[in-house]
Amino acid sequence: MAAKRYHVTTFGCQMNEHDSERMKGMLDSLGYAEASERSEADLILFNTCSIRESADSRFIAHLGEAKRLKSEDPARVVGVGGCWAQSVKDEVFRRFPFVDVAFGPGQIHRLAEFLTSDSLSAQGYFEFEDFAGHLPMKRAREFQGWIQISQGCNCACSYCIVPSTRGREQSRDPDEVLAEVERLAADGVLEVTLLGQNVNSYGRDLALERRISFSELLARVDAVEGIERLRYTSPHPKDMKEDVVRAHAELRSLCQHIHLPLQSGSSAVLKRMRRTYDRRRYMDRVALIREHVPDCALTTDIIVGFPGETEEDFAETLEVAEEVGYDGAFTFVFSPRRGTEAAEMEGMLPHAVKRERMQRLVEVVQRRATERGQRFVGRTMEVLVEGPSRNDPARLRGRTRHNKTVNFDGTAAPGELVDVEITGATSTTLSGAERLLSRAL
Numbered sequence: 104m105a106a107k108r109y110h111v112t113t114f115g116c117q118m119n120e121h122d123s124e125r126m127k128g129m130l131d132s133l134g135y136a137e138a139s140e141r142s143e144a145d146l147i148l149f150n151t152c153s154i155r156e157s158a159d160s161r162f163i164a165h166l167g168e169a170k171r172l173k174s175e176d177p178a179r180v181v182g183v184g185g186c187w188a189q190s191v192k193d194e195v196f197r198r199f200p201f202v203d204v205a206f207g208p209g210q211i212h213r214l215a216e217f218l219t220s221d222s223l224s225a226q227g228y229f230e231f232e233d234f235a236g237h238l239p240m241k242r243a244r245e246f247q248g249w250i251q252i253s254q255g256c257n258c259a260c261s262y263c264i265v266p267s268t269r270g271r272e273q274s275r276d277p278d279e280v281l282a283e284v285e286r287l288a289a290d291g292v293l294e295v296t297l298l299g300q301n302v303n304s305y306g307r308d309l310a311l312e313r314r315i316s317f318s319e320l321l322a323r324v325d326a327v328e329g330i331e332r333l334r335y336t337s338p339h340p341k342d343m344k345e346d347v348v349r350a351h352a353e354l355r356s357l358c359q360h361i362h363l364p365l366q367s368g369s370s371a372v373l374k375r376m377r378r379t380y381d382r383r384r385y386m387d388r389v390a391l392i393r394e395h396v397p398d399c400a401l402t403t404d405i406i407v408g409f410p411g412e413t414e415e416d417f418a419e420t421l422e423v424a425e426e427v428g429y430d431g432a433f434t435f436v437f438s439p440r441r442g443t444e445a446a447e448m449e450g451m452l453p454h455a456v457k458r459e460r461m462q463r464l465v466e467v468v469q470r471r472a473t474e475r476g477q478r479f480v481g482r483t484m485e486v487l488v489e490g491p492s493r494n495d496p497a498r499l500r501g502r503t504r505h506n507k508t509v510n511f512d513g514t515a516a517p518g519e520l521v522d523v524e525i526t527g528a529t530s531t532t533l534s535g536a537e538r539l540l541s542r543a544l
């Protein structure tokens with residue numbers, strides 16, 4: 104009998120990408136096969152995000168197609184996982200009666216239970232039970248791996264729904280994390296990314312006798328043979344302590360890139376966002392990074408048009424972007440997320456004002472990133488080859504330790520670490536050519 108086929112659509116963050124790789128690994132181990140098209144699948148799955156209302160509406164459009172496919176073949180199974188499913192857990196089956204199974208971020212393993220049970224009546228699983236680290240994984244790239252080190256968030260940023268969908272912070276046992284790193288290294292993975300909503304507050308909730316700090320965890324991962332590159336996402340500026348910054352200068356595999364979400368350059372706006380740091384504290388962290396790792400790439404997240412944001416507030420965001428000179432930035436126009444404090448705030452700005460400010464911010468970010476990118480021109484950078492270039496298949500694409508994308512001429516294969524001479528830089532990518540006597544593992 105032909106294997107049943109599944110199709111997974113993933114929305115949102117790296118944590119969801121990681122969870123989807125687990126879902127696929129688990130389904131493969133159950134004898135399912137992956138379908139390239141949703142219309143070919145017996146099992147249609149969505150791993151959802153709920154960070155912004157716009158994410159919801161985009162997902163609902165996809166769900167509409169699943170409904171049509173199920174009406175054409177009622178034997179099809181439709182499943183919804185992730186943060187959106189968690190955020191509508193009490194109404195998902197009432198609003199979408201064609202959905203057969205729904206599960207929260209910490210419940211992927213329950214999907215297997217549902218699929219192997221003989222009753223196919225609608226089931227929902229929403230209490231966080233365990234990390235997915237024990238589930239098989241189907242990695243998008245054999246040489247790169249995600250490792251979840253914590254779940255949930257203890258912060259209360261006024262615009263964010265994550266604490267209510269992923270719960271309070273829970274750190275994964277350090278030995279379990281290390282065992283998974285060793286397994287991946289033995290499996291040929293040379294770049295690992297540690298994942299958590301707030302990775303740098305790792306360990307605080309662990310039992311005293313098991314407790315280690317984030318910088319200690321970084322040092323233990325760095326010591327694993329075969330791991331050439333170590334990354335992590337997403338940190339919070341309030342926990343970017345000196346020991347973590349020093350680790351970037353001292354640990355062999357820890358990459359020279361720190362993502363430090365700013366959100367706003369105005370202390371007044373940061374206060375209403377409940378970000379727990381102000382502009383001065385944030386700039387202190389930047390100074391600390393520049394002191395210990397002068398060449399470190401810095402990227403960030405910025406929200407434009409938060410309720411009540413004045414022209415003066417926004418001018419402060421532009422000042423910080425100018426002063427820091429980020430290597431890259433994810434910029435978002437504020438959109439109220441139902442169920443958050445910010446959605447009820449006074450002072451909502453007209454969309455035109457938000458759009459106009461976004462244009463000014465993007466101009467500063469791109470100009471500064473282009474200026475910062477020039478520091479790589481003329482240097483030979485170690486690049487992890489990821490595949491063909493997206494804008495020219497005759498060239499290759501890879502990433503430096505600074506997390507800069509490089510499009511280059513060369514002959515290397517995906518998964519190789521090569522030396523590339525950098526000849527040009529834009530705000531987003533570098534360009535160059537592989538040095539022929541390049542290192543190859």
Ligand code: SF4
Nearest residue numbers: 256258260263265300
């Ligand atoms: S730190 Fe803030 S923005 Fe990040 S997940 Fe936690 S509550 Fe959300």
